[in-house]
Amino acid sequence: MKELCIKNGTILTMDEAGTVIHDGMLWIEGSRITYCGPAGSETKPRSHWRRDLDARGGLIMPGLINGHTHAPMTLMRGLADDLPLDVWLSQHIFPAEKNLTSEAVYWGAMLACLEMIRSGTTSFCDMYLFAGQVAQAAHDAGLRAVVGEVLYDFDSPSYGKIENGLALTRELIDKLAPHPRLSAAVMPHALYTCSRSLMESAGAISAETGAALDTHLAENTGETVEVQKSWGARPLAVLEELGLVNERLWINHGVDLNQAEIERLAAAGARVTHCPESNMKLANGVAPLPEMLAAGVKVCLGTDGCASNNDQDLFGEMGSCAKLAKASRLDPTVAPAEAVVSLCTRRGAAAFGRPDDLGVLKPGALADVIVVDTNQPHLTPMYNPMSHLVYAARGGDVLHTVCHGKVLMAEGKVEALDQEEVMAKAKEQARALTGREVL
């Protein structure tokens, strides 16, 4: 049994009460936290611990949760920016994706995992092609993930015909069920790329297996117009008519939602992943975050893929989330720091379907823990840790990353994988995928 001690830091438990423990200490045995409290009350002798991690006076907090990404798209980071959406998709992203191979997906996902470990993300939810390879990467990197094969009605470079995609989804759900850190969900891409029959089949798999159904929805007003034209109703109403709006529904973006829709999502217990930086960069609009939080919708935060962000850094995402909300409402009090941090921790976990043992530091919770090194010029002085996490900290400030009790990074050095190898392989795959020279 692994036994780990994290000491000499301020613990932000991220529990509902906002408990903060100064000079705190955390014990981890196996995959769980066994003690979370002041250092003075330790009972085990120091020599008992196999390994100590020194927080160096920094912040000890839950590993961050990324509710929506396309991890392998790290390979397309900065491939094309500042373009109209149709040009970006049809002339850059889709042509590259046509060349996708399972190897490219694996190394792209590994690069994303490396970036997540370095920037304090320990759980992510991923929709992409060759999802089995994304699962393999998350397994190899030691991260927690929900993965899903993206389903649509045109031939996939991964599974070919949609029948195979549905079968693959079912297999993936079964195969990952016993895994301690991984699981699979049903992931139809969007209403504008999926037929009624596909959505019905996806819904049936979700209902039979209990797996989540994760889809892009209401990303912008253009989508609403298109869906109204082809399906005869607004996006959420289409899902309702299909019987898909329930606790298993995870929607990504949720930009163009009206108040009545927000209330129906809250009542159904569905989850919305807010992706502010992607929404900004692609000029999709601003999701109604304050209204969703007020209505009690399960909201979490997502980076989206690197083709539209262009990083996997949830610290930057938290900053953009808070600032975009204030700017769009002309109200500096909306999206306050603690609420934003909760989207990536306590609330993120609830939205992930693990409200009891993820996203919060307490005895019995999963040992997904990060340490933020606050002894740095841009985090000096520190009056309020929550403010720093949202408005001043960056992924690069993460010192230690632990997931499921295992040390993935210590003292800024990644132990879970070979950083140089991952970067070299990812570059090689990026060249092959795009035919472009990369530096």
Add this chain to the structure above:
Amino acid sequence: MKELCIKNGTILTMDEAGTVIHDGMLWIEGSRITYCGPAGSETKPRSHWRRDLDARGGLIMPGLINGHTHAPMTLMRGLADDLPLDVWLSQHIFPAEKNLTSEAVYWGAMLACLEMIRSGTTSFCDMYLFAGQVAQAAHDAGLRAVVGEVLYDFDSPSYGKIENGLALTRELIDKLAPHPRLSAAVMPHALYTCSRSLMESAGAISAETGAALDTHLAENTGETVEVQKSWGARPLAVLEELGLVNERLWINHGVDLNQAEIERLAAAGARVTHCPESNMKLANGVAPLPEMLAAGVKVCLGTDGCASNNDQDLFGEMGSCAKLAKASRLDPTVAPAEAVVSLCTRRGAAAFGRPDDLGVLKPGALADVIVVDTNQPHLTPMYNPMSHLVYAARGGDVLHTVCHGKVLMAEGKVEALDQEEVMAKAKEQARALTGREVL
């Protein structure tokens, strides 16, 4: 004479033509660049150079230019967030500023300088109390700066009565005139804190000395309403009536500007500093960046002070600038990456009044140079350097910082000042200023 060679990187000259030099080399003699070109054509033997900086395959580019900040406000970083503007100012910022001492200003400014050096900023424009201490800090830290004593009609903790403030401004302009990196400007705070007589006196000093007149203007629509009430015209019209809208005028924010005003600013050759993160966080609105650029206004980028940002990182600011413009216009093509980088380099220099020898790498230009370490997971792969600078890089990615030919940071280690001392002194001053415990 100092002689320095920066090698083994891709040079982004940031000139009008967008010249990029792969495997480039830069020679610096004294405070100037003497060679900027491919490595192969070097003529001096390697042993000739006193010092080599290895760019490790990264990006060699001009040091960034911060057009508007209040450096000493690092001491109030995260002191109060997410509050209505009046509560934030009257209950938190103003009470702290009443306790300001010249020592607090010096160490707060030193902390800002440290943060700037670490994040690749080599020039900044600063408005604050005890501006002589800000100049001293910039001098000691080796940075380039334009400083100014903030002027308003109530008693200042620094100079007391406004007459003394005006005298101090004149002294500072004279005193810094011979300094190779520092100069002073006339800095009346804003039309809602300054009387007609103050604005007239400030304008007279600017006209007599040729120093810039730098002021907050059109930060939000509320200001416009207030100025219309007390001055009888919109903010820019008031400045026009006072005869202050000319090449020496530097306005900060410029959020509430209409098209006619934008055209008048362009025609006058006045400069506008756009502060997107501060505008977002304080919910002041969105400045008309695309229109200003189209009209040919001299625009640069500013972080504003740490009480409203909460960092001095121009990389994060560039990302927010590009994304906010797209989000607010629902157009992903506005504020493309190269244009945004130019705001902190080529255009920033023009706006700083040094269009010929700052913000661009070329023989004869000032040797303000930074190196961005791109050999990192979150900057892999790299198709387009401009994209990475705006959408994925962070201040923490800066490896070397050189200003005026002097190495301020090499291999991520600050040489210009004692980092531990600056952080300790700043914490001590922050405690004294606010009466709050700081971590």
